[in-house]
Amino acid sequence: MTPFTGSKLRSKLLSYFFTNPEKFCYVRQLGIILNADPGNLSRELCKLEREGIFISSTKGSIKLYSLDKKYPLFNDLKNIVFKTEGIEGSLRQLVSEYAGIELAFIYGSYAKGKEKGNSDIDIVVVGSFPRDEFTRKLRMLESRLNREANFSSYTKTEFVKESQIKGGFLNIVIKGKVILLKGNFND
Structure with a gap:
């Protein structure tokens, strides 16, 4: 919970709606x-x-709520929520649980800021870690955030080799916009 959001319930609401705008x-x-x-x-x-x-809007006798995208601090609040409670903060917390993860980052539409409410979150994870356990925890996170997340995993040796192949998947990904969750490309 960030000091800005106030309560745990408010954090949950903001995290859910900014993840599903x-x-x-x-x-x-x-x-x-x-x-x-x-x-x-x-x-x-x-x-x-x-x-x-x-x-809010009323549909019959039901009151529906959504974020007001015209709110003057919408983008600022979105950034705060994402970096603390939302997708980024939650993924940072998850990868930090594994000492064997040396590098982790988000790429794709989310990293480029072009995600839609139903866009999946693409992640690369580098290192040695229990993949089954990580996958189980990632699925729980998906359920909480109501967003699908996909990850590709590599050993450090595989990552270095694959990222140096010109025109290869990782070479293209790391030249684009990414959001670092753990580590850096210089290690």
Whole structure:
């Protein structure tokens, strides 16, 4: 939880909606997704709507909430949430659990800032780590963030070799925009 977001519930809400910016959700639906009390969610969403971060619309008798993309600090708040509670922060925390992971980074549409609400998150992980356990924890993270994540793993030797092949997958990826989660390319 960041000092900016205030409460654990607010952090969950912001993380969920910034990870799924096209979503419109009703309170009970969010209660199930976030495993949170609908009454508390309703109060927090009302506060966030008063602050201008969320907007609501009514469809029949159901009130739907979504982020207000016209909020003046939308992009700043998105960056804070992503780096702490959202995709980046969660993935940083996951890879930091494994001492054998020497390098990890996000690439693709998310790293380029061109992701859509249903875009998957592409990750490269370099090092020696228990892949089955990592995969299980990544699937749990996917479920929490409601976003699919795919990872390619390499040993350090494989990564160095593959990244030097001109026109090869890794060579192209590391020349593009990436978001480092752990380590750096100079190690």
